[in-house]
Amino acid sequence: MPAAGDAGSLEEQIDQWRSYLRRRQAIHSVDVTELEDHLREQIAGLTGAGLAADEAFLVAVKRMGELDALSREFAREHSERLWKQLVVPSDSGESGARTRTEAIVAFCLAVAAAILVKVPALFGLDLGEDGGFYARNASFFVLPLLTGYFTWKRRLDTRTLRWLAVAFVVAAVFANVYPFTPEGNTEVLTALHLPIALFLLVVGIAYAGGRWSQVAGRMDFIRFAGELFIYYVLIALGGGVFTGFMAIIFQAIGIDPEPFFQSWLLPCGAAAGVLVASWLVEAKQSVIENMAPVLARLFTPLFAALLITFLVTLLWTGRGIDIERDMLIAFDLLLVVVLGLLLYSVSARDATTPAGIFDVLQVVLVVSALLVDAVALWAIAARITELGFTPNRVAALGMNVILLVNLAWSAGLYLRFLRGRGSFTALERWQTNYLPVYAAWAAIVVIVFPPAFGYI
Amino acid sequence: MEINKDLMAASSTPIVLAILAEGDSYGYAILQRVRESSGGRMEWTDGMLYPVLHRLERLGHVESRWEVAESGRRRKYYRITSQGRARLAEDRKQWQAVDATLRGIWRALCLSVPVGHPVSAAPLPQGV
Numbered sequence: 001m002p003a004a005g006d007a008g009s010l011e012e013q014i015d016q017w018r019s020y021l022r023r024r025q026a027i028h029s030v031d032v033t034e035l036e037d038h039l040r041e042q043i044a045g046l047t048g049a050g051l052a053a054d055e056a057f058l059v060a061v062k063r064m065g066e067l068d069a070l071s072r073e074f075a076r077e078h079s080e081r082l083w084k085q086l087v088v089p090s091d092s093g094e095s096g097a098r099t100r101t102e103a104i105v106a107f108c109l110a111v112a113a114a115i116l117v118k119v120p121a122l123f124g125l126d127l128g129e130d131g132g133f134y135a136r137n138a139s140f141f142v143l144p145l146l147t148g149y150f151t152w153k154r155r156l157d158t159r160t161l162r163w164l165a166v167a168f169v170v171a172a173v174f175a176n177v178y179p180f181t182p183e184g185n186t187e188v189l190t191a192l193h194l195p196i197a198l199f200l201l202v203v204g205i206a207y208a209g210g211r212w213s214q215v216a217g218r219m220d221f222i223r224f225a226g227e228l229f230i231y232y233v234l235i236a237l238g239g240g241v242f243t244g245f246m247a248i249i250f251q252a253i254g255i256d257p258e259p260f261f262q263s264w265l266l267p268c269g270a271a272a273g274v275l276v277a278s279w280l281v282e283a284k285q286s287v288i289e290n291m292a293p294v295l296a297r298l299f300t301p302l303f304a305a306l307l308i309t310f311l312v313t314l315l316w317t318g319r320g321i322d323i324e325r326d327m328l329i330a331f332d333l334l335l336v337v338v339l340g341l342l343l344y345s346v347s348a349r350d351a352t353t354p355a356g357i358f359d360v361l362q363v364v365l366v367v368s369a370l371l372v373d374a375v376a377l378w379a380i381a382a383r384i385t386e387l388g389f390t391p392n393r394v395a396a397l398g399m400n401v402i403l404l405v406n407l408a409w410s411a412g413l414y415l416r417f418l419r420g421r422g423s424f425t426a427l428e429r430w431q432t433n434y435l436p437v438y439a440a441w442a443a444i445v446v447i448v449f450p451p452a453f454g455y456i
Numbered sequence: 457m458e459i460n461k462d463l464m465a466a467s468s469t470p471i472v473l474a475i476l477a478e479g480d481s482y483g484y485a486i487l488q489r490v491r492e493s494s495g496g497r498m499e500w501t502d503g504m505l506y507p508v509l510h511r512l513e514r515l516g517h518v519e520s521r522w523e524v525a526e527s528g529r530r531r532k533y534y535r536i537t538s539q540g541r542a543r544l545a546e547d548r549k550q551w552q553a554v555d556a557t558l559r560g561i562w563r564a565l566c567l568s569v570p571v572g573h574p575v576s577a578a579p580l581p582q583g584v
Contacts, residue, residue, distance in 0.1 A: 034483065034506060034532045037525070041484040042502070044527075065501035077507040077514075 010053045014039065020067060026075035039064060099283065105152060106279030109145045113275055114268035116141045127263055132182055134267075135191035136175045139198050142274045144168055147206040149278065154209025167202050171446075178450045185391045186450040193395075197442035199225075200435055215425075218432035223347050224281055226292030226340075231277040239269055293348030296341045297358070300365055303341060307368035314375065321379040328396040331376045335403040338369040342410060343431055351424040359418060366411045373404060391453040395445050402441055406434050459498060468500075468508050469517075470547040476518060476536040477544055483509065483532070509534055517543050 021032045046056035180187040204221045211217025250257045416422035512518045517540030525531040
């Protein structure tokens with residue numbers, strides 16, 4: 001019997017056994033090491049007693065016990081492993097050290113963001129009085145650091161880095177050279193659209209780390225953005241509770257924490273929160289299920305039912321949509337929500353599974369949203385000349401058209417998929433290819449709108 | 457001979473603690489020691505020992521450390537703590553009480569039951 005070949009196959013068998021163990025959530029890698037030592041010892045004992053290597057392996061595995069039962073036993077002893085996944089690992093090891101470094105870097109960047117928010121105050125710019133400056137430049141307190149974080153993490157090359165830096169400089173110029181009317185429409189539009197453009201393009205490219213040109217890379221960024229949003233909301237809720245208690249206990253001793261809260265805690269916390277949330281998403285990425293697709297699944301049927309009921313009521317009663325000033329924005333937001341539901345359902349779906357009932361529901365949702373939006377646009381078009389083209393209205397209308405095109409095309413692709421004529425990947429590709437369109441539109445609003453509308 | 461599950465579970469703690477009281481050890485060696493001292497009558501499923509060890513560690517009865525064995529592999533050694541020794545002493549008292557009770561009853565059985573019913577074959581493991 002060739003001993004070398006025998007040893008090779010034994011190693012392979014042990015490798016396979018180890019990989020089965022690793023898949024069990026309740027059995028951690030240190031336990032696998034411990035069990036593997038046992039297995040090898042057992043095999044050595046059995047071969048010493050005269051068994052062939054493969055026989056010894058089989059007997060040793062048999063004696064170790066059934067994997068399901070073993071995993072159950074571990075789960076009973078370590079029930080926390082089925083729940084808790086620590087962000088900061090306390091145990092040593094090379095992956096632990098890496099995670100710790102990352103936590104430290106993220107924490108330092110969060111502190112840097114908090115400090116950065118207060119830097120303009122050194123030059124006499126007050127958060128209360130120069131609100132316009134802060135609103136226009138809010139992106140620059142956070143996004144460069146976030147980009148830096150991903151640059152560090154993905155080890156981007158210096159050429160990409162230079163382009164990203166140029167993008168920030170250009171954006172900073174456009175945000176600050178225009179002679180905006182204080183608190184005018186175009187200034188507000190710039191404040192709203194600049195973060196969108198910078199986040200989608202600059203942060204997106206840094207996040208994807210060279211995979212921006214691939215569908216999968218952009219899809220990962222979409223997933224990241226969804227989780228970032230959810231974690232940020234959770235952190236904000238926690239922050240709200242924290243400040244609530246701060247206010248109560250300090251008011252009890254006759255000190256009003258309001259000024260501190262408004263000029264320090266809120267702005268610094270809001271900036272630092274983005275970095276902490278990003279780090280959390282990165283750290284938890286493979287550990288816990290993504291929340292955005294879960295929420296999308298939960299709310300897709302509800303929104304579909306809502307929109308269909310709305311359409312039926314509209315037809316039944318024959319009421320017209322009452323167009324008021326902000327109605328367009330409300331319908332924009334509706335389309336954004338529907339797009340989000342679609343996007344995050346798509347992001348979690350395995351492209352190879354055949355169409356199911358949920359896909360039908362998804363199409364119903366998108367089509368009904370399109371119909372509702374078409375009714376609203378129709379009502380607006382009838383009165384647009386009367387209402388006039390203000391910058392806000394043009395921006396909202398542009399956004400609406402962009403979302404409408406996306407959803408209409410998505411509905412078409414989805415229908416093809418349902419009828420078995422197209423693949424699901426076509427829909428994924430369409431959605432990820434569309435990302436730069438939002439960024440481009442946001443850039444147009446920032447760059448073209450102020451001069452076009454006379455900086456009002 | 458099969459020993460039932462409940463009895464196995466109840467006896468595993470004192471057996472493991474008693475073996476560790478003899479000296480620091482690791483999983484495989486503990487199992488070998490169990491086989492040896494029970495004359496092969498107690499057959500544990502090997503893997504099941506580890507959750508028991510981890511539970512004892514969580515309760516503070518044993519502590520563990522990683523060492524590199526002579527084979528070059530990392531091996532986890534367990535050592536009994538003073539709290540574990542106290543628990544072992546307590547367990548020992550309880551098992552001796554159970555053992556003494558059973559012996560007494562069996563002796564009575566032997567006397568009253570006519571010869572020919574070999575119930576006195578001592579089917580249970582003795583206290584450690």
